[in-house]
């Protein structure tokens with residue numbers, strides 16, 4: 034473990050994006066599996082930059098683990114460390130804290146977690162958020178459990194410890210039937226790699242194959258990095274138990290209509306991943322096409338707010354016929370070390386990360402395409418930069434509907450009152466940001482872009498879209514207990 038107990042988030046000034054979650058990865062049947070896990074976690078680094086961990090098992094050396102703060106490439110590339118993680122079976126996790134110490138990861142919260150049971154040890158890593166974790170934790174503590182971390186994932190270990198199941202997969206099934214919320218779990222015993230998705234399938238999890246080995250990953254881009262073949266997505270509510278060449282599929286939960294997170298398509302997943310059989314890049318370009326149809330405006334240039342606004346800007350440009358240009362350039366080398374030190378640097382904010390391509394912008398009417406508006410603080414600064422560079426007009430087009438509700442399923446969102454769209458209408462937001470026009474894609478338009486030709490069916494939505502609609506597919510019990518008001522109660 035590194036000597037420091039906690040570490041601040043990678044971009045302390047940039048609080049204007051929803052923060053992804055975590056990424057999980059597991060490998061069985063490959064020599065030095067931990068090395069493959071490290072590569073996979075590196076490809077999933079966009080899902081969490083605060084810390085990472087790997088647990089490996091070797092028949093002779095037993096279970097070994099390493100947990101580190103910071104980027105995977107800075108830690109899990111060192112031979113001295115990787116040599117301590119031998120064996121053909123390993124799982125790993127990258128994290129941005131979504132429960133426990135938000136934005137300030139504590140060493141004890143870094144996953145995977147490990148538990149020793151009568152039938153042997155098991156390690157578990159989890160992407161998502163349990164909506165009844167606090168209630169479960171209270172109950173478990175009352176019955177004698179001693180928690181080591183503030184992470185909701187530890188509840189699963191304690192529930193497994195109390196189960197009477199004969200095998201670890203049986204105990205995990207029983208434990209997961211008691212938790213609510215969103216979870217994609219990757220776990221391991223001495224001989225098995227296990228993957229589970231919650232009944233709604235809110236967070237992604239895919240299965241890949243590499244030679245004689247099997248891989249579980251949050252996203253397909255992390256299969257590509259090791260040359261693994263994409264086999265299929267783990268189904269919502271499915272548990273796979275992989276032993277050697279055999280993949281056993283179980284369905285431990287009562288079936289429900291899936292509600293995959295629609296924001297994975299908009300922003301969280303990497304554009305080179307495949308989600309639900311669709312390329313994330315193509316979906317984002319299609320969002321731009323829908324946006325151009327719904328919210329046209331006369332202008333000279335379409336520019337993305339890099340990097341995640343890029344495919345939607347290309348789609349907008351293609352549909353509208355307005356030329357696409359890289360009007361804002363991102364500094365690819367923004368590192369943790371440079372941005373931490375002083376308030377003065379902190380106040381430079383977005384200019385450290387983005388710079389306007391003045392020669393392109395001067396005298397032009399510019400459409401800026403961004404993936405989302407959360408607090409609006411960054412959008413205002415970008416608008417100022419574009420006007421300072423001599424733009425004649427600035428029109429914002431946003432590739433998601435207004436984010437008006439917090440996410441309780443594994444994404445770090447500001448509290449509701451800090452979300453711009455929770456307190457302002459679209460026109461008020463336009464005036465607040467000081468732009469010539471502001472338009473968000475509609476929820477129906479977003480559904481069309483992800484492949485639902487008829488748009489959103491309000492009686493049976495095909496996705497989780499709670500951060501836009503306020504309709505939570507799993508009641509956020511812990512938050513309601515703390516006073517959070519659901520939409521119907523808030524509006525009426």
Ligand code: SF4
Nearest residue numbers: 294296440497499500
């Ligand atoms: S609330 Fe939003 S970010 Fe959270 S799971 Fe649902 S769609 Fe995704």
